Amino acid sequence: MAFNDTLRILLPFLFLTQCLQNFVRGEPQVPCYFIFGDSLVDSGNNNQLNTQAKANYLPYGVDFPEGFTGRFTNNRTITDIIGQLLGFEDFIPPFANKMEDIIRGVNYASAVSGIRDETGKQQGDRIPLNEQLRNHLITVLRITKIMKSASAARQYLQKCIYVVITGNNDYINNYFVPDIYPTSRLYTPQQFADGLARQYSNQLKDLYFSGARKVAIFGVGLIGLTPEIIGRFGANYSMVNDAAQLFSNKLLPLVNDLNSHLTGAKFTYINTTGITDTCCPVVQDLGTCVPGSTPCTDRTQYAYFDGFHPTDVVNEGFAGRAYNEKLPSDASPYDISRLARL
Ligand SMILES: *[C@@H]1O[C@H](CO)[C@@H](O)[C@H](O)[C@H]1NC(C)=O
Ligand SMILES: *[C@@H]1O[C@H](CO)[C@@H](O)[C@H](O)[C@H]1NC(C)=O
Ligand SMILES: *[C@@H]1O[C@H](CO)[C@@H](O)[C@H](O)[C@H]1NC(C)=O
Numbered sequence: 507m508a509f510n511d512t513l514r515i516l517l518p519f520l521f522l523t524q525c526l527q528n529f530v531r532g533e534p535q536v537p538c539y540f541i542f543g544d545s546l547v548d549s550g551n552n553n554q555l556n557t558q559a560k561a562n563y564l565p566y567g568v569d570f571p572e573g574f575t576g577r578f579t580n581n582r583t584i585t586d587i588i589g590q591l592l593g594f595e596d597f598i599p600p601f602a603n604k605m606e607d608i609i610r611g612v613n614y615a616s617a618v619s620g621i622r623d624e625t626g627k628q629q630g631d632r633i634p635l636n637e638q639l640r641n642h643l644i645t646v647l648r649i650t651k652i653m654k655s656a657s658a659a660r661q662y663l664q665k666c667i668y669v670v671i672t673g674n675n676d677y678i679n680n681y682f683v684p685d686i687y688p689t690s691r692l693y694t695p696q697q698f699a700d701g702l703a704r705q706y707s708n709q710l711k712d713l714y715f716s717g718a719r720k721v722a723i724f725g726v727g728l729i730g731l732t733p734e735i736i737g738r739f740g741a742n743y744s745m746v747n748d749a750a751q752l753f754s755n756k757l758l759p760l761v762n763d764l765n766s767h768l769t770g771a772k773f774t775y776i777n778t779t780g781i782t783d784t785c786c787p788v789v790q791d792l793g794t795c796v797p798g799s800t801p802c803t804d805r806t807q808y809a810y811f812d813g814f815h816p817t818d819v820v821n822e823g824f825a826g827r828a829y830n831e832k833l834p835s836d837a838s839p840y841d842i843s844r845l846a847r848l
Contacts, residue, residue: 616638
């Protein structure tokens with residue numbers, strides 16, 4: 507992608523950054539906020555796992571007030587920023603920090619995880635979406651205990667915002683790693699997308715039956731445009747994109763289907779896009795920062811921090827549009843600010 511294109515995409519984000527600084531803090535717009543997904547939103551759940559997919563070392567967190575925490579970026583993740591936009595003073599604690607206060611929400615996200623259980627196994631342990639949902643049931647039980655009433659807990663959980671950002675690894679750490687996973691021999695890209703969407707639909711129903719009503723799901727970004735993918739696939743990178751797009755295309759119909767079949771369900775689809783360029787030098791084939799390496803100096807000018815993950819400025823732009831849509835196609839049927847008011 508030409509630099510001018512990158513700039514064209516980045517400029518609205520830079521503008522949004524200015525707007526967000528004027529944002530006034532108060533009570534959060536919803537009482538609680540739960541996060542599911544992959545490394546785009548992991549905030550430390552992989553730190554204690556036996557895996558290569560961790561970010562609890564420098565230069566990760568170089569701009570984050572608490573330093574490196576396991577977030578795969580220089581500062582805040584998309585869901586950190588959405589949390590701030592929703593008015594939460596503190597970041598939502600990762601599930602792995604068992605001692606923390608859970609009543610305002612929990613972050614279950616795990617790097618390299620996906621919709622499919624086996625996704626990411628070549629990098630070691632991870633918490634697949636199915637297990638994240640089981641972990642959430644533990645939280646629901648704990649909240650029920652704290653409130654001493656199942657119906658009070660149910661009413662409370664219906665007011666929360668739930669964000670799910672997953673599916674990327676089912677492509678880049680499964681379908682497109684044919685040496686380890688047979689999926690690309692068993693399924694055409696369309697069959698794989700169909701199966702993935704069916705499985706995701708069931709998982710989102712599980713989330714609904716655990717009490718969630720206001721759920722925002724993010725499409726898989728233009729993962730083919732990330733620096734790591736361009737490096738791995740060369741001129742073939744667009745086939746990764748095209749395959750992932752087949753899955754993303756199914757998500758708005760999926761959201762509409764869930765909303766029409768599940769009483770009180772308010773699912774919404776966030777339409778993601780991707781940009782290019784990395785700030786830190788990356789480890790070949792892993793795409794993560796070289797430990798201890800020097801990151802670029804002007805991090806507001808870079809879209810990608812490492813080979814996969816956006817910097818704070820881009821996360822702020824994505825989060826800003828997910829929260830307050832700029833185009834009607836950004837979120838359907840609701841952006842997150844509206845979801846909060848429903
Ligand atoms: C990092 O995030 C904090 C908010 O937690 C923000 O005030 C700061 O400007 C960000 N810094 C960079 C370099 O992105
Ligand atoms: C690109 O695709 C062609 C045809 O499928 C294949 O021969 C070639 O090895 C691929 N290149 C890379 C870098 O994956
Ligand atoms: C998502 O955004 C892209 C680019 O802006 C647009 O072409 C596409 O139609 C949108 N998808 C949906 C489901 O609105």
